[in-house]
Amino acid sequence: MNIGLFIPCYVDQFYPGAAIATLQLLEKLGVNVKYPKNQTCCGQPMANSGYEHLNGDCNELFIKNFEQFDYVVAPSGSCVLHVKEHLHSSKHPQEASVISNKVYELSSFLTDVLKVESLPAKFPHKVGVHQSCHGQRGLHLSQMSELVADPFSKPGTLLNMVEGIEIVPLNRIDECCGFGGTFCVAEEAVSAKMGQDRVADHLIHGAEYITGVDMSCLMHMEGILHRRGSKVKVLHLAEILNAG
Amino acid sequence: MTERDKILAAIRANQPVLSPLPEIKFNKVDDDSITDKFIKTLTTIGGKVVCASKNDDIFTYISSVTITDQRILNMTDLADLKSLQSDTALPHSLQNVELAVIKGHFGVAENGAIWVTEELIGERVLPFISQNLVVVLNVNDLVDNMHEAYEKIDHAGYSFGTFIAGPSKTADIEQSLVVGAHGARSMTVFLIE
Amino acid sequence: MQNVTKNHAELATEFNKDEERVDWHDETLWWVRQKRDKAAHQLPEWEYLRDTASKIKENVLSNLSGYLQQFEENAEKNGVIVHWAADAAAHNKIVVDLLTANGITKMVKSKSMLTEECHLNEYMENNGLEVIDSDLGERIVQLAKEPPSHIVLPCIHKKKEEIGDLFHVHLGTPEGNADPQLLTEAARQHLRDTFLTRRAALTGVNFAVAETGEFVICTNEGNADMGAHLADIHIASMGIEKIIPERKHLGVFLRLLTRSATGQPITTYSSHFRRPRSGKKIHLIIVDNGRSKQLGREDFRNSLKCIRCGACMNTCPVYRRSGGHSYHSAIAGPIGSILTPNLDMEKYSDLPFASTLCGSCSNVCPVKIDIHQQLYKWRQVIVKNGYTPKSKTVAMKMMSFTLSSPSAYHAGGKVGRWVLKYAPFAINNKLNPWYKQRDMPQPPNASFGEWYAKNRKE
Numbered sequence: 011m012n013i014g015l016f017i018p019c020y021v022d023q024f025y026p027g028a029a030i031a032t033l034q035l036l037e038k039l040g041v042n043v044k045y046p047k048n049q050t051c052c053g054q055p056m057a058n059s060g061y062e063h064l065n066g067d068c069n070e071l072f073i074k075n076f077e078q079f080d081y082v083v084a085p086s087g088s089c090v091l092h093v094k095e096h097l098h099s100s101k102h103p104q105e106a107s108v109i110s111n112k113v114y115e116l117s118s119f120l121t122d123v124l125k126v127e128s129l130p131a132k133f134p135h136k137v138g139v140h141q142s143c144h145g146q147r148g149l150h151l152s153q154m155s156e157l158v159a160d161p162f163s164k165p166g167t168l169l170n171m172v173e174g175i176e177i178v179p180l181n182r183i184d185e186c187c188g189f190g191g192t193f194c195v196a197e198e199a200v201s202a203k204m205g206q207d208r209v210a211d212h213l214i215h216g217a218e219y220i221t222g223v224d225m226s227c228l229m230h231m232e233g234i235l236h237r238r239g240s241k242v243k244v245l246h247l248a249e250i251l252n253a254g
Numbered sequence: 255m256t257e258r259d260k261i262l263a264a265i266r267a268n269q270p271v272l273s274p275l276p277e278i279k280f281n282k283v284d285d286d287s288i289t290d291k292f293i294k295t296l297t298t299i300g301g302k303v304v305c306a307s308k309n310d311d312i313f314t315y316i317s318s319v320t321i322t323d324q325r326i327l328n329m330t331d332l333a334d335l336k337s338l339q340s341d342t343a344l345p346h347s348l349q350n351v352e353l354a355v356i357k358g359h360f361g362v363a364e365n366g367a368i369w370v371t372e373e374l375i376g377e378r379v380l381p382f383i384s385q386n387l388v389v390v391l392n393v394n395d396l397v398d399n400m401h402e403a404y405e406k407i408d409h410a411g412y413s414f415g416t417f418i419a420g421p422s423k424t425a426d427i428e429q430s431l432v433v434g435a436h437g438a439r440s441m442t443v444f445l446i447e
Numbered sequence: 448m449q450n451v452t453k454n455h456a457e458l459a460t461e462f463n464k465d466e467e468r469v470d471w472h473d474e475t476l477w478w479v480r481q482k483r484d485k486a487a488h489q490l491p492e493w494e495y496l497r498d499t500a501s502k503i504k505e506n507v508l509s510n511l512s513g514y515l516q517q518f519e520e521n522a523e524k525n526g527v528i529v530h531w532a533a534d535a536a537a538h539n540k541i542v543v544d545l546l547t548a549n550g551i552t553k554m555v556k557s558k559s560m561l562t563e564e565c566h567l568n569e570y571m572e573n574n575g576l577e578v579i580d581s582d583l584g585e586r587i588v589q590l591a592k593e594p595p596s597h598i599v600l601p602c603i604h605k606k607k608e609e610i611g612d613l614f615h616v617h618l619g620t621p622e623g624n625a626d627p628q629l630l631t632e633a634a635r636q637h638l639r640d641t642f643l644t645r646r647a648a649l650t651g652v653n654f655a656v657a658e659t660g661e662f663v664i665c666t667n668e669g670n671a672d673m674g675a676h677l678a679d680i681h682i683a684s685m686g687i688e689k690i691i692p693e694r695k696h697l698g699v700f701l702r703l704l705t706r707s708a709t710g711q712p713i714t715t716y717s718s719h720f721r722r723p724r725s726g727k728k729i730h731l732i733i734v735d736n737g738r739s740k741q742l743g744r745e746d747f748r749n750s751l752k753c754i755r756c757g758a759c760m761n762t763c764p765v766y767r768r769s770g771g772h773s774y775h776s777a778i779a780g781p782i783g784s785i786l787t788p789n790l791d792m793e794k795y796s797d798l799p800f801a802s803t804l805c806g807s808c809s810n811v812c813p814v815k816i817d818i819h820q821q822l823y824k825w826r827q828v829i830v831k832n833g834y835t836p837k838s839k840t841v842a843m844k845m846m847s848f849t850l851s852s853p854s855a856y857h858a859g860g861k862v863g864r865w866v867l868k869y870a871p872f873a874i875n876n877k878l879n880p881w882y883k884q885r886d887m888p889q890p891p892n893a894s895f896g897e898w899y900a901k902n903r904k905e
């Protein structure tokens with residue numbers, strides 16, 4: 011099984027630790043992972059701003075980088091959702107749709123493809139789990155509180171395999187953090203308020219760490235925690251699953 | 255072209271290809287549980303339910319909660335119940351009615367609503383304008399849910415019909431629930447066995 | 448550029464100056480969302496109902512012209528007088544003409560978002576006619592000379608103390624008294640007089656049944672019924688999309704509507720109007736006002752399935768923290784943001800961007816409108832039509848260029864980091880708004896790409 015590792019641009023540049031943890035975790039689980047070095051971005055920042063039509067070259071590059079793999083795995087629900095929903099190419103329509111079907115967000119790749127049942131991880135801390143909307147409502151990584159349906163959580167299942175971890179409950183289990191791509195600056199006031207409220211929910215429940223499947227949400231919450239001088243840290247899910 | 259024809263033409267030009275109407279599937283519930291469910295639901299939404307075995311119970315109840323000079327309008331066939339004569343053609347004259355006693359066709363357990371049509375109330379405004387409302391309902395006339403309700407209504411030819419579920423209410427001020435907005439301040443249902 | 452003075456972001460910034468009020472607004476609406484969840488979870492068949500409702504509306508939209516004609520024919524058979532209005536102006540004129548022809552100068556009106564959309568109150572006042580809103584929340588905002596901020600809870604932005612002050616001035620309640628019970632009672636007395644003295648009453652329409660020609664109005668207060676049953680003339684205004692095929696379909700929609708809206712199992716009153724009272728008149732106005740155009744927009748036509756329950760507003764984390772007035776339109780929140788660009792793309796070009804695309808709205812919607820997908824699609828349409836600032840387009844093109852070219856992205860090792868540091872977070876802004884309330888991440892010494900090249904030899 012050949013896995014292409016897709017590391018979203020901002021993770022590559024700002025959170026290499028999350029990317030390294032993803033790579034090491036996959037290697038630990040015995041799969042063959044390769045990182046195509048010419049990759050850049052999935053094009054989501056443009057698309058969500060209304061400029062999907064500028065993404066032609068970005069899409070071609072993405073296809074070129076990842077078409078040869080059995081699966082494409084990324085530590086980001088948001089970018090994976092974008093590829094699934096919006097990757098297209100007039101030159102290579104077939105390849106584009108194949109990639110859309112074989113791209114996986116990390117936690118669902120572990121639970122659905124590798125069917126991981128145990129992990130050698132240890133993380134004796136209180137952790138709050140942030141359900142990033144694109145992963146949850148877009149990729150259905152966890153059940154959504156709005157629906158009348160049985161609960162489940164792919165990241166939750168994996169975190170439960172980690173020794174010593176304590177998941178803290180939250181008042182609002184799946185409220186958006188307010189990052190939203192360019193929303194975070196275009197609607198600064200609401201975005202920051204949403205982030206502050208989300209962080210506060212984790213803090214009152216005693217979280218020492220906030221984790222999730224999207225570094226972008228975590229970056230936003232980290233920015234707020236840091237500004238407040240809080241000791242609470244953010245970690246990508248991969249970093250916890252790879253810990254110990 | 256008239257305005258109507260222009261609008262219809264624009265709609266016709268823009269509507270998508272026909273998509274089929276879905277069937278409506280639902281479970282019929284027809285056991286004793288629906289009586290309890292009805293009572294529980296109506297009570298939760300601010301109504302009162304009194305189980306009565308005979309009409310005397312109703313009279314006793316009404317005289318226990320009413321004051322002497324109050325105005326009762328009885329639309330039921332309970333002949334012994336004192337009633338105003340609805341003396342004028344103007345529905346506005348009903349503004350002084352303190353208590354309207356009406357019959358209901360049937361009740362719905364899932365939401366506590368009772369189906370009432372114009373024939374049962376005389377003036378349409380009665381159950382709204384009256385300060386308090388009493389509905390007399392046979393305990394056998396209960397259905398579980400709204401699908402069954404419409405199955406029961408079927409193609410009835412009423413001119414006006416309404417589901418009434420509890421007293422009039424509002425939560426427009428800071429979401430605090432206040433009973434007695436514009437319609438009746440209370441709704442008491444007598445379930446006759 | 449925009450012809451409104453302030454856009455959503457600016458109005459939301461103002462709203463956020465009073466954090467305590469934002470918290471209160473957010474908590475109040477979240478509480479309504481929780482009541483909705485509780486009600487929905489009592490029905491195991493909830494998702495089936497949503498699905499069925501959505502499919503019924505799908506069918507309605509695909510045969511709308513046919514159903515409207517069927518409805519018109521049956522309504523007329525029932526003795527209802529049917530009018531057609533292509534737009535807001537035509538609708539308002541019909542109302543005023545009806546009143547004038549009958550020598551009526553004062554009308555009572557129950558809640559109708561359509562008349563808000565048409566700005567009927569303003570038009571009537573300009574024509575020297577008086578209109579009094581009878582829904583408590585609407586009466587409150589009318590006295591405050593404000594538009595409603597929510598389609599189901601019109602004065603949800605107002606605190607009870609403010610309402611107490613308003614009622615003190617207008618209805619003579621004791622100064623400083625903000626007890627909801629007392630204020631509601633004062634409104635009851637004041638509006639009873641109104642109901643008893645108005646010869647014309649206007650109501651909205653929740654559902655119009657093609658099969659029978661009847662229409663249904665749902666209220667908790669009983670104000671629509673009080674108005675309609677005491678007036679000589681009942682005017683009912685409905686958008687073309689209010690049609691449902693058969694009476695039995697009401698079962699589906701009435702089960703969903705109020706559970707979604709407030710968490711109640713049904714509104715207190717669900718009144719079915721089929722024929723006028725003897726000697727009285729019902730005039731029904733069927734209004735298009737841009738709806739047939741929206742029907743032709745394949746990506747957006749599903750927005751016409753909306754039954755105006757307001758659930759998408761209550762769940763929206765942005766609406767809860769920006770307030771209904773920040774949407775500067777009759778219909779606020781997620782649904783307003785996908786309906787209004789159809790009416791005026793330039794004026795409302797900001798609204799589809801007033802969202803994080805979290806998707807919660809689509810999940811609560813009882814008729815399963817893909818609201819967040821439509822927000823995304825409106826963004827594309829708005830950009831293509833040129834309703835975005837030039838500077839944003841330039842920045843987006845630069846970013847697209849950098850991200851499409853591995854060499855530009857990796858150039859000098861640090862360029863990529865530089866680009867990302869200033870975009871997308873700082874696009875079109877001299878002072879990066881990110882920094883206002885948040886810190887930027889610490890740039891690492893090496894990117895993952897650089898680390899990988901060193902640590903994983905091929």
Ligand code: SF4
Nearest residue numbers: 753754756757759812
């Ligand atoms: S879009 Fe859906 S959730 Fe929003 S008001 Fe309309 S029906 Fe309700």
